[in-house]
Amino acid sequence: MMKIIFTLLFIIVYALQGIQAQVPKPVKLTIENGKIEGFNDDEQHVDKFLGIPYAQPPVGELRWKAPQPLTDWSETRDTKKFGPTPMQADVFGDMVFRSEKMSEDCLYLNVWTPDSRKKNAALPVLVYFYGGGYVAGGSSEPRYDGASMAQKGIVTVTVNYRLNIFGFFAHPQLSEEAAYKASGNYGLLDQAAALQWVKDNIxxxxxxxxxxxxxxxxxxxxxxxxxxxxxxSKHLIAGAIGESGAAIKPTLAPVSLEEAESIGMKFATTFGYYSLKELRKASTEEIFEKYKKSGFFGFPSVIDGYFFPKTLPEIFKAGEQSQVPLLLGWNSAEIPGMAFMQGQPYTDEAYIKNVKQAYPDTYEEVLKLYPHTSEEEIALSATALASDRFISYSTWKWFDLHRKHSDQPVYRYLFSQIRPKAANEEKQPIGAPHASEIPYCMGNLYLMDEFNWTDADKKTSAVMQQYFANFIKTGDPNKGDLRKWPAAKPEDGTPPVMIINADSKGGRSSK
Structure with missing residues (x-):
């Protein structure tokens, strides 16, 4: 009998130890607004603080206003779960959120930091903004997870910001009430507020x-x-990394305040809203359902004389941008060639027809630059054209402007590692598609089990993440046994580019 009792006690104690081992160890910190409690991930050796508010909830009378400072709290605030994802439709099939809900109350950020940090540490910081065309996205996505970067000695922050109608709606009455007499850009103002929070609290x-x-x-x-x-915000940063995209035509460039207000007025009057009071009185769900029915994919950012005093090319040409090191690039197949071919087959006749239609005055030059001697070559050229027109050109222009109007180093990459085919894809991608580099550079392949990652993928990720980590720490991607990545010179007609794949190597290109 005693043997049975001792056996049962042993089992109970063992079970309790197992449960205790699975319970995350709480970690408390004091920030400007009060105490917060995150937790330690013992396996990753990282402390995590999730769902930290950085501004007041932008709801009620604060809807469509610049983010407002937080009020202090007296009790310790629990920060162990991701905050609500910003309101959005299911636009992109590759987005997976770990937050429990969506809400207009979405201004939260997350911090991952090494648990080995010293009390007075001064570690480099990475603040990452998600993509999604300003209509979708969220900081809880696994591909943006900050633990892997934190393991490299980098305090990593991901930020929620307002989207679509809640983040970029402009209206004359909103402009009238604002101290700076403009409206829109609320999502960008959120980001700027988050950067100020980082400055004050990190x-x-x-x-x-x-x-x-x-x-x-x-x-x-x-x-x-x-x-x-x-x-x-330009004074709040020490370096910048851009992956596919800049606010330069044709890619989500800001429009005039007059145009943005006109778009906003059209939406409001179409649905019977004639005053700002009516717009703010409507529920989140009501506004969002009207937005989804409206046919507006998104609302543009605005040259408001406040966040954007001028267009980006004007600001950069004047040397008025943040004078910091810049690392940027794009992917080898940002968008499928069929986007340019408009669904037509990769035939010589169809390709030439589409080139002439897109470039009636310069099609002969375009055909030389994007050749068409075979079906395979047409597929590659159509993909390159579609990608350049979609997002590669704007990224190149940003690169070109900063290297010519800054004394800071600028590094360019081309990501060309073709990831494994996803379950919902019929064919292997022709190159590296849009957004495919994210889990590689953030070291998060292990969190995306929908792909059968190969040794080549893991090697690519290790190299790309190390380049990024080096840059975050020093403003230079070069360190250790990585292949040399030269900075671009202002006068260089064929500036260097680092081709990132399983066999990453440098090259030169005139585009």
Whole structure:
């Protein structure tokens, strides 16, 4: 009998130890507004603080206003779960969120920091902005997870910002009530407020407020170019990383306030809203359902004389942007060639027809630059054309402007590692598609089990993440046994480019 009792006690104690081992160890910090409690991930050796508010909830009378400062809290605030994802439709099939809900109350950020940091550490900081065309996205996506970067000694922050009608709606009555007499750009103002929060609070997490690198992909990259240009935020950063995109035509460039207000007025009057009071009184769900029915994919950013004093090319040509090191690039197949072919087959006749239609005055030059001697070559050229027209050109222009109007180093890459075919894809991608580089550079292949990653993918990720980590730490991607990545010179007609794949190597290109 005693043997049975001892056996049962042993089992109970063992079980309790197992449960205790699975319970994350709480970690408390004090930031400007009060105490917060995150947790330690013992396996990853990283402390995580999720769902930290950085501004007041932009709801009710604060809907369509610049983010407002937080009020202090007296009790310790729990920060162990991601905050709500911004309101959005299911636009992109590759987005997976770890937050529990969507809400207009979405201004939260997340911090991952090494648990080995010293009390007075001054570690480099990465602030990452998600993509999604300013209509979708969220900081809880696994591909943006900051633990892997934190393991490299980098305090990593991901930020929610307002989207679509809640983040970029402009209206004459909104402009009238604002102190700066303009409206729109609320999502970008959110990002600027988050950067100020990082400046004021990151030291508590072991980060150095003077060593903040901002990064992002697609709309996140466009955001990085915008924060570099804005007088509200350009002084808050020490470096910038852009992955596919800049706020330069034809890619989500800001429009005039008059045009943005006109778009906003059209939406409001179409649905019977004739006053700002009516617009703010409507529920989140009501406004969002009207937005989805409206046919508006998104609302543009605005040259408001506040966040954007001028266009990006004007700001950069004047040397008024943040004078910091810049690392940027794009992918080898940002968008399928069929986007240019308009669904037509890769035949010589169809290809020439589409080139003539797109470039009636210069089609002969375009055909030389994007050749068409075979079906395979047409597929490659159509993909290159579609990608350039979609997002590669704007990224190149940003690169060109900063290297010519800055004394800071500029590094360019071309990501060409073709990831494994996804379950919903019929064919292997012709190149590296849009957004495919994100889990590689953030070290998060292990969190995306929908792909059968190969040794080549893992090698590519290790190299790309190390380049990025080096840059975040020093403003230079070169360190260790990585292949030399030269900076571009202002006068160089064929500036260097690092081709990133399983056999990463440097090259030169005139585009």
């Amino acid at each position: 030291k508590a997490f072991g980060g150095d407020p003077d060593r903040v690198t901002i990064a992002g992909e697609s709309a996140g990259s466009i955001s990085v170019s915008s924060q570099m240009a804005s007088p509200l």
